[in-house]
Amino acid sequence: MTTPFEKATREWLRRDAENLDGQTRSQLNRARQTALAELQPRRRWGRTPFLPLTAAAGAAVLAALLLLPSAMNRSLSPVPTPVVTIDEGDLGGAGGQGLFDEDPTLFALAAVGETAP
Amino acid sequence: MSLSTLLMSLDGDSSGALATAGGASAQRAQRAAMERFLAEVEKRAYQHALLGLRHREDALDAVQDAMLQLCLRYADRPSAEWRPLFFRILVNKVQDQRRRRTVRGRWLAWWTPGNAEDDGAPLDLLDTTPDTRQEPLRQLVGEDALRSVAKAVEALPPRQQQAFLLRNVEGLDIAETALAMGCSDGSVKTHYFRALQALRAAVGEEAP
Structure with a gap:
């Protein structure tokens, strides 16, 4: 609740604030315009499509600069030829015939099995 | 669309080509x-x-x-x-x-x-002005009243002065005043109450 005293002091002080001299008013006006001018560049940067485009292009160029030398080095360096060892069992495994060539005992057992009644 | 056409469409104030007109307004x-x-x-x-x-x-x-x-x-x-x-x-x-x-x-x-011969107390420029609370004005009329109130507010301790100006003159509520002063709601009430007491005493008004 506002008392009459509070109301009176508020009116007096507000009236006092309105009674500024011209020079002070002018300086306050200039200060306000200076502050408002600061709104512009920040807004323009946030709105402009150049910022994301420039950022994307810059990132692409940076990535190319970083990746290109390593890619070139990789293509120029001699590639070691892998030594491939082939197991004889793999070669003879087709058709299942190679198993008997390797193991004479198994071959003999198979022969006995064929002659048995 | 060629690159030059695209750049021209993006140039200057026509940057709104990609920005929405609603955003600009x-x-x-x-x-x-x-x-x-x-x-x-x-x-x-x-x-x-x-x-x-x-x-x-x-x-x-x-x-x-x-x-x-x-x-x-x-x-x-x-x-x-x-x-x-x-x-x-x-x-x-x-x-x-x-x-x-x-x-x-x-x-x-x-x-x-x-x-050098001073008592060693730190110099506080805020205390160098006369305290108008010692000179109560019994009758407040016109410009004299305004001057006496302004002087009384000027003589308030800083926190009381801030609470009084923000609450009474600027019309902020207690929570907003607390935010502006960086203190609690209770502190705002205390500062404001003390400021009112001091001002009443300064201008010679009896508390209601």
């Missing part, structure tokens, strides 16, 4: 709202700073800094928040300026030969 509206707010508040802000600092140029600097910071940092906030934020910044500027003066006053007191 909203921005203009926000700028207009900020200008209205600053124009409405600047005189009382100057009065606030002047009562706190008692120096015209310092008060103008404080108001300008507060305006700048509000525009730079808080323009995106809802406009309802601008008033307590602006006065929070202003109160901080005034306090910083006072502290600088106090430090400068201590150095001056130390370096000035005439102050």
Whole structure:
């Protein structure tokens, strides 16, 4: 609740604030315009499509600069030829015939099995 | 579309080619709202700073800094928040300026030969003005009343003065005043109550 005293002091002080001299008013006006001018560049940067485009292009160029030398080095360096060892069992495994060539005992057992009644 | 055509369409003020027209108009509206707010508040802000600092140029600097910071940092906030934020910044500027003066006053007191015999108490420039509370005016009429109230407010301790100006003159509620002063709601009530008591005593009014 506002008392009459509070109301009176508020009116007096507000009236006092309105009674500024011209020079002070002018300086306050200039200060306000200076502050408002600061709104512009920040807004323009946030709105402009150049910022994301420039950022994307810059990132692409940076990535190319970083990746290109390593890619070139990789293509120029001699590639070691892998030594491939082939197991004889793999070669003879087709058709299942190679198993008997390797193991004479198994071959003999198979022969006995064929002659048995 | 060739690259040059694309760049031309993006150039200068026609950057709105990609930005929406609604966004640009909203921005203009926000700028207009900020200008209205600053124009409405600047005189009382100057009065606030002047009562706190008692120096015209310092008060103008404080108001300008507060305006700048509000525009730079808080323009995106809802406009309802601008008033307590602006006065929070202003109160901080005034306090910083006072502290600088106090430090400068201590150095001056130390370096000035005439102050060598002083009692060693730190020089507080805020206490150098006469206390109008000792001269109650029984009848307040016109300009005399205005002057006596202004002097009485000027003589208040800083926190009481801030609470009184923000609550009574600026019309902030308790929560907004607490935000502006950086203290609790209870502290605001205490400072405001004491300020009213001191002012009543200063202008010679009996409490209701």
